[in-house]
Amino acid sequence: MDRTTTEWKLSLNVRATILAVMLLVVGLGVWEGLNQSPLMGGGAELSEYEQLLAGADESAKVPPPSEIAVKAWQELSNPFYDAGPNDKGIGIQLGYSLYRVLSGYLLAALVAIPIGFLIGMSPLAYRALNPFIQVLRPISPLAWMPLALFIIRDSEASAIFVIFICSIWPMLLNTAFGVAGVRNDWVNVARTHELSSLQTAFKVILPAAAPTILTGMRISIGIAWLVIVAAEMLVGGTGIGYYVWNEWNNLDLTSVIFSILMIGVVGMLLDMSLAYIARFVTYAE
Amino acid sequence: MSHAFVEVQKAAKRFPGASKEAEPLTVFENISFQLEKGEFVCIIGHSGCGKSTIMNALAGLDQFSEGSMVMENKEISGPGLERGVVFQNYSLLPWLTALENVRFGVRARWKAWSDREVTDHSMKYLEMVGLKEVVDRKPSQLSGGMRQRVSIARAFATKPKLLLLDEPFGALDALTRGVIQDELIKIWSQDQQTVFMITHDVDEAILLADRIFLMTNGPQARIAEAVEIDLPRPRQRAEIVKHPHFYTIRNYLVDFLVNRSSELRTQEFDEQGLRYPTPVNPVQLEDAEATTDSTPASPATEPQENLVKFTPKEIRHG
Numbered sequence: 001m002d003r004t005t006t007e008w009k010l011s012l013n014v015r016a017t018i019l020a021v022m023l024l025v026v027g028l029g030v031w032e033g034l035n036q037s038p039l040m041g042g043g044a045e046l047s048e049y050e051q052l053l054a055g056a057d058e059s060a061k062v063p064p065p066s067e068i069a070v071k072a073w074q075e076l077s078n079p080f081y082d083a084g085p086n087d088k089g090i091g092i093q094l095g096y097s098l099y100r101v102l103s104g105y106l107l108a109a110l111v112a113i114p115i116g117f118l119i120g121m122s123p124l125a126y127r128a129l130n131p132f133i134q135v136l137r138p139i140s141p142l143a144w145m146p147l148a149l150f151i152i153r154d155s156e157a158s159a160i161f162v163i164f165i166c167s168i169w170p171m172l173l174n175t176a177f178g179v180a181g182v183r184n185d186w187v188n189v190a191r192t193h194e195l196s197s198l199q200t201a202f203k204v205i206l207p208a209a210a211p212t213i214l215t216g217m218r219i220s221i222g223i224a225w226l227v228i229v230a231a232e233m234l235v236g237g238t239g240i241g242y243y244v245w246n247e248w249n250n251l252d253l254t255s256v257i258f259s260i261l262m263i264g265v266v267g268m269l270l271d272m273s274l275a276y277i278a279r280f281v282t283y284a285e
Numbered sequence: 286m287s288h289a290f291v292e293v294q295k296a297a298k299r300f301p302g303a304s305k306e307a308e309p310l311t312v313f314e315n316i317s318f319q320l321e322k323g324e325f326v327c328i329i330g331h332s333g334c335g336k337s338t339i340m341n342a343l344a345g346l347d348q349f350s351e352g353s354m355v356m357e358n359k360e361i362s363g364p365g366l367e368r369g370v371v372f373q374n375y376s377l378l379p380w381l382t383a384l385e386n387v388r389f390g391v392r393a394r395w396k397a398w399s400d401r402e403v404t405d406h407s408m409k410y411l412e413m414v415g416l417k418e419v420v421d422r423k424p425s426q427l428s429g430g431m432r433q434r435v436s437i438a439r440a441f442a443t444k445p446k447l448l449l450l451d452e453p454f455g456a457l458d459a460l461t462r463g464v465i466q467d468e469l470i471k472i473w474s475q476d477q478q479t480v481f482m483i484t485h486d487v488d489e490a491i492l493l494a495d496r497i498f499l500m501t502n503g504p505q506a507r508i509a510e511a512v513e514i515d516l517p518r519p520r521q522r523a524e525i526v527k528h529p530h531f532y533t534i535r536n537y538l539v540d541f542l543v544n545r546s547s548e549l550r551t552q553e554f555d556e557q558g559l560r561y562p563t564p565v566n567p568v569q570l571e572d573a574e575a576t577t578d579s580t581p582a583s584p585a586t587e588p589q590e591n592l593v594k595f596t597p598k599e600i601r602h603g
Contacts, residue, residue, distance in 0.1 A: 185376040188346055191364040193393035193443070203389070207380045283380035284425035 032064040063254040071254045072261070086246060088238070090259065094266055096238040100156075100231075101224045101270075104163025108220065112168045113213065116175025117201065120209070126176065133172065141166035141227050145234055155235040159228070166227045167220035174216025178209030210281035218274040225267045240266075289319035290479060291343070291447060295559060296352030298338050312338060313506040316352070317561050318498065320447070325473065325480045327490040328508070329538065330500025331546060336483045340451050343481065344370045356447060366394055369445030373452040375432040377424040383435045384420040387411055387442055394443040410442040411435070413475075414468050430461035434468065441472050450482035454489065463522055466492060474519060487538045491531065492520055498562055499541050501549045509549055511562040512538065530568045537567035 079091030119126045141162045148158035182205050190200040232241025240263055247255035297314035313335040320326055328336050341347035342354060345364035354361040356368070369390075370376075377386045387407040395403070411420050414434040424432050433453055440448055453469075454462040466489060473480060484490050490497045497512040516528055525531055 185372060185374060186378055188364075188370075188372075189376050189378065189389075191346065192344060192366075192368070192370050193390055194364065194366045195393060204378065207378070210380075281380070283423065285379050 028065045031062070032066060035061045035064045063257065067254050068257050068261075071258050075255075075258060085237075088243075090240075090243070090262060093238065093240045093243040093259075094262060097228050097232060097240040098266070100159050100239065101163055101221070101228050104160040105167045105221060105224050107160070108164045108167040109171055109217065111164075112171035112216075113175050116172045116213075116216075117179050117205075119172070119176040120179025121201075121205075126180075133169070137169045137173075142230055142234065145231065155237065159231045159235045159239075162231045163224045163228060167224045170219040170223065171213070171216040174219070175209065175213045178212025178216075179205055181212070182208040207281070207283075211278065211283070214274065214278040214281055218271060218278065221270050221274055222267065225263075225270055229263060290322040290324075290357065291320035291481075292353075292355045293318050293339075293343075294353050294355075296339070296342070296349040296354070298335055298342075299350045311505050312503050313500075314351070315560065316508055317559055318508055318511070319561065320479055320481060322479055323477045325482070325493055325495050326498060327482045327484050327494040327496075328498040328500065329484060329487065329490055329542065330506065331502050331542070334500045334503040334506035336500060337451060340370075340449050340481065340483055343447070344368055344449050346370075366443060367446045369440040369443055369448045371433075371436050371440045371448070371450045371453045373455045375424065375429075375436045377432055377435055377439075379424050382421050382423055383411065383416060383427065383431075384408070386424070386435055387439045390439040390443045407438075407442055410438040410472075413441075413472050414438045414465075428461075430457050430465060433457060434465060437465070437469060437472070441476060441478070444476065444478070446479065448478050448480045450480060452483045452485065455485065462486075462489070467522065469493065470519065487535060487542070490514075490538070491516070491534055492522060492525055497538065499538070499546070501545075502547045507549075508562040509545075510541070510565045513564060513566045515566065515568070533571050534567045537565075537570075 075090045079089045081087075081089040082092060115129075119129055144162055144165050145158060148161045149155065152158050152161060186204050186208055187200065190204045195203060228239065229241035229244065232239035233245045236242050236245075240259060244256055244259045244263075247253075247259065294317045295314075296316040298312040299309045299314075300312070302309050312333075316339065328339070330336050338347055338349075342349050343361065345361060345368065361368075377383075378389065381389060384404070384407055387410060388403050391403045391407050392398070395406075398406075408417070408420065411417060414437060416431060416434055416438065419427060419431065424435070427435070433456075437453065440450075454465060457465065470493065480493075482493065484493075491514055494514050497514060498508045499510045499512060501507050501509050512534070514534060516525060516530060516534075
């Protein structure tokens with residue numbers, strides 16, 4: 001091979017990294033530059049009006065990245081402190097949210113995967129259940145919240161229920177799709193080897209459909225993480241969604257931006273962990 | 286009633302017509318044949334004559350519209366471990382390694398065996414097809430020939446009484462095919478299983494078979510003749526072509542596929558009621574013709590001398 005082309009190929013990752021860093025630096029620089037607080041004490045004497053405003057700018061400005069970095073350092077160096085209901089560390093808040101997301105999500109998996117299996121295996125079940133799925137699926141998960149609060153009478157459980165209801169559909173439909181699409185040849189292998197229905201389900205259909213099921217699970221966890229923020233804003237008390245809203249009420253925009261970043265990072269980690277699990281069940285035909 | 290190992294009687298496959306008034310489409314009908322224990326039978330015919338349907342019905346994966354199938358005096362209904370199948374598209378489970386695929390079959394066959402026994406038995410058959418080095422690879426990491434070897438190892442390892450091969454070498458290149466044919470002969474001569482195999486390759490059929498069933502063209506296909514291959518065993522690809530009878534048989538088969546499979550309109554067979562394919566021995570037939578120069582020994586066979594020179598490399602249709 002030509003040496004120069006090899007070098008170009010090798011440098012693709014490096015070039016992408018350089019470009020990403022440049023974008024980051026430029027973006028942060030512009031943000032920083034546009035949102036500087038007015039310089040204090042310099043130049044002319046302050047007017048009485050300016051003195052009243054204590055030197056603040058006339059229009060409120062978004063906190064610059066430097067302030068957020070300082071805030072992030074403070075929060076992340078002590079993430080689990082608990083100083084009362086409205087002052088908990090970011091780690092505790094994220095912990096509450098993750099607990100709700102994971103419990104609602106796992107409950108949904110326990111329901112969706114067996115039902116998806118049934119729908120995928122049986123055209124009768126598919127036709128009978130499809131109308132319900134089609135009506136229930138497009139409902140915004142938050143629309144269930146009042147009903148859940150009324151029936152369950154517990155805000156914690158209602159939040160988990162909302163996560164449950166929003167993560168069930170992608171898993172259900174992908175499982176059904178994966179199971180229905182299992183190659184007939186593989187089912188025939190099970191049949192010619194006299195496998196029982198249960199053995200066929202676990203030894204042939206489940207591994208064959210596993211990549212599609214995992215895709216559904218990955219979509220679901222993403223949606224669940226999107227929904228939990230809104231659900232916690234409604235329910236209140238604890239969690240990252242509540243934290244964002246609470247800091248907004250405190251007009252602490254630095255904390256708001258910091259927590260937005262944390263939501264993004266945790267969402268990415270959730271997605272990456274499912275992508276990691278999916279690697280173990282994917283196969284090439 | 287039936288004494289043969291496998292007995293198929295008056296089998297037919299019909300599909301309903303496109304509309305209600307339309308006649309149902311008959312792919313084949315009045316198909317009857319017997320397989321003896323330990324026999325290797327190939328079936329040749331053009332695409333659409335229903336070979337695969339017959340095979341799938343024997344495997345229990347498809348059903349005849351009419352007719353009965355009996356194996357060892359028991360009606361065949363549904364698939365079973367006493368009948369092993371090798372499909373053209375290998376049918377390996379892609380998430381399992383070569384060894385795990387064979388283990389899958391062996392484990393299903395002998396549920397009481399220990400893991401050690403299952404692995405040892407599987408390895409034995411994988412070694413027989415020359416795959417000892419690659420047992421831990423997934424099918425996607427194997428070549429087409431290697432995959433088909435795994436598939437054959439899986440089928441033989443479960444020691445079925447009847448082995449069904451649906452064009453197992455159809456997707457392989459000629460060189461690979463030859464090597465695996467030799468391996469198939471080797472593994473078959475050890476276990477002496479009864480084999481029923483679909484092929485499009487005349488040479489392959491002569492190399493492997495004791496008898497070759499010749500099917501007429503569909504619709505309303507029949508098995509017209511059962512050609513006896515009495516070439517001595519063990520046969521080898523390189524040696525068999527030198528045998529004086531090889532081309533007599535080959536030309537007879539090619540002539541059937543090229544000319545007679547479409548000319549034979551086989552309704553007259555039906556008047557005979559339950560009818561097994563006419564046994565034919567092309568070598569004796571030729572001898573008889575040479576001496577008497579009269580009508581052929583069999584009513585349904587009239588090999589034409591001028592066509593015997595036609596020897597294409599192989600016959601593949603559709």
